[in-house]
Amino acid sequence: MDITWLGHSAFLLEDSGTTLLIDPFLNGNPKAALSADDVNPDVILLTHGHEDHYGDTVDIAKRTGATVVAITEVAGEIGGKLGEDHQVFDPNMGGTVTFDWGWVKMTPAWHTGTTPDGTVHTPAGLLISFGGKVVYHLGDTALFSDLKLVAERGDPVDVAIIPIGGHYTMDRIDAAVAAEFVGARQVIPCHYGTFPPIETDPEIFKSDVENSTASEVIVLEPGGTHSA
Ligand code: NI
Ligand code: MN
Numbered sequence: 001m002d003i004t005w006l007g008h009s010a011f012l013l014e015d016s017g018t019t020l021l022i023d024p025f026l027n028g029n030p031k032a033a034l035s036a037d038d039v040n041p042d043v044i045l046l047t048h049g050h051e052d053h054y055g056d057t058v059d060i061a062k063r064t065g066a067t068v069v070a071i072t073e074v075a076g077e078i079g080g081k082l083g084e085d086h087q088v089f090d091p092n093m094g095g096t097v098t099f100d101w102g103w104v105k106m107t108p109a110w111h112t113g114t115t116p117d118g119t120v121h122t123p124a125g126l127l128i129s130f131g132g133k134v135v136y137h138l139g140d141t142a143l144f145s146d147l148k149l150v151a152e153r154g155d156p157v158d159v160a161i162i163p164i165g166g167h168y169t170m171d172r173i174d175a176a177v178a179a180e181f182v183g184a185r186q187v188i189p190c191h192y193g194t195f196p197p198i199e200t201d202p203e204i205f206k207s208d209v210e211n212s213t214a215s216e217v218i219v220l221e222p223g224g225t226h227s228a
Pocket of ligand 1: 048050053111112140168
């Protein structure tokens, strides 16, 4: 399975002709590796509805027909924009949606949530089974110990995608503890470097995590791909 960082919290997961797109904040993202017109997902998965995650979801879904998965209130808003014929799944916390390619589970994240149009909701992380791997995108979150509970519930996490930029999420120091809690084989940092308040050094995060855990940290540039 190929994991491509598109900048900020946006990732493409590709395997066997199926493409998942997470948190497609592309147009208006100064670090975006692709424009919203250049992605062709089968499914769009959202951690929450803040503008830097919701991004171009509606435009991309309209153009490609991609199925959308988002937490209940956000899914309701998006469903209203896409129309009744468009497939939008609306799980709530702890819920799993199953597809022919795998499944996605909504997990807790400590954060706030309001969409640009004002829909208040609870933000989530995404535990994803795809391409024979388990990927845990933590979403926007502070450090909390139940990250460990989520990660240890099922098959071991192959790849954890962890925000490290601070200010709007945990910083790289707390994120190193989160990496320890999750215990993934590999860790990809995100949600840093997009705007001045979330500048941080991912190489220090990498050395901190690799010195204190068995996880390997893969620091990508926007547009960079990791084969998991
Ligand atoms: Ni957020
Ligand atoms: Mn964010």
